[in-house]
Amino acid sequence: MTDAFSKLHPTVNFIFFVFVLVLSMFVMNPVCLALSLVCAFVNAVYLNGIKTVKLCLKFILPMVLLVIIITPVFNHQGVTILTYFPWENPLTLESIVYGTASAALLSSVVLWFSVFNSVITSDKLVYLFGRIIPSLSLVLSMSLRFVPKFSAQFKNVRNAQRCIGRDISDGSIVNRIKNGIRIISIMLSWSMENAIETADSMKSRGFGLKGRTAYSIYKFDRRDLIVLIILALLGISVSISAITGVIDFNYYPSIKGNLADVLSLVTFFLYGILMLIPTILNAGEGIKWKRLRSAT
Template sequence: MNRFQSYHPLVHFAFFAAVVICTLLLMHPVFLGVSFAAAMLYAVLLGRARALRFSLLFTLPMLAAVAVLNPLFVHQGMTMLFYIHDNPVTLEAVLFGAAASVMLAAMLLWFFCCNEVFTSDEFLYLFGRAVPSLALLLSMTLRLIPRFKTQIGRISRAQAAIGMGTGAGNLWKRARNGMRILSILITWALENAVETADSMKARGYGLPGRTAFSIFRFCGRDAICLAVIAAAVAACVLGQLTGTVYVQYYPYVKWTSGPATAAVAAAYGVLCFLPAGLEGWGEWKWRSLQSTI
């Protein structure tokens, strides 16, 4: 069970907005490592094998590619390591490439987690009243690709059952069968759009004074979680403004350390590991209750 997913949509939005923005802005190596480790752990808890496959097949190769390519194209820095065709490769460029790759990998993992937790219904609930047209458009767009993927799978299986799949016949026949499947998908999408518009009109969408039912309720645990997120973000902002969390890669590498930096890093760790911590605490509580039976 994903216990963090049972929290209020406002908590989900605040958390993912906080971790994504902090990951983007805090290039300190300790903070990047914390963000990447927390994102990887939560992705594994959410997606299991799928998260590991996503990480190994896409995230880690991308991390290596950015780390290797940056020093080949950026030659800033004072510490020369070696030359490639008279182009210097510097330690600072290597370290910045590694930091940038970890940052990008962590961002992709956080977006993967956000896609699993923050649903289109929650997005529509949060922003439907403020910007209803934009919220509806984004909500429907987020659902578009998964629905198309599911529907094209159904169409492909149905066509394959009557001997007209993309794996039957020569190249020309397979291409023709593929075009037929695509034509069926487009027809289904147009019919579905008309049905959706008629349904929205029948339900009074856009009429003044129209009310909406919601299953989401803000309770005490949501307030506590928001307070923890706000406190952690405030600590990170304060550390950034006071220079406690400072890093410099060019022309030489320099970053802050010490008790103050460690305290801000601890607060950032609480923020990033919050969903995984809630999952672990819930699992421990459930096992404790089972042991008393």
């Protein structure tokens, strides 16, 4: 996988995600939501391919439907009354629109986090926070690592137990429960021992000590600086217009907001560019590669 954005310095990656996630979480303007959703989807598909589509179908689609249905059922604000529920509270157009908007917000944030996970790997996370908050970053990377490690070990233990006829699919219910409990107890003691071993080995290597140096393969070069400056300018200007209320949008009591005046159009443009930075970098890389190949 050649992703130009992932090869940038981790600090630049992290700042990008801070801006993008915070803005996607707090800006409820429908145009911004649509931009964020589309860009998140494009980035996620580029990075994770078919996995993203699976995530969308399995998790995001049911969540979206649930939010769109649940919001109007429990929220009755809005001036446009469409009809009345059997319990005599009104069903309003505004609440349906708001439900759709919040579903878009939720799914875009989930998609951005899936992008975050594949760009900021655990070694980058430890690199970023290893010196500032060593214990937290160690705990974070250990716990992120824990789930796949645990399930792999679980499979091993279960197979071993099956070989001596103590599988959870054998015998009566009581026997099955006994075997299951045995496997869980094995897993618990294993994971505790494992955690202690990891902690001991980190300690013996002097993790988190003052003045300890760490080898890192990341170097902050000119390209990183350029991207960081562009990123900061875009992010700060969009944040300012979000805070000052240029792109404010009201869903209740009536749907109201400026979508077409110059300032908000400029903001939408900047917002779109900010979120497309990874895509732009990748596209640029691709064009360069093609040009170099055709030159030879």
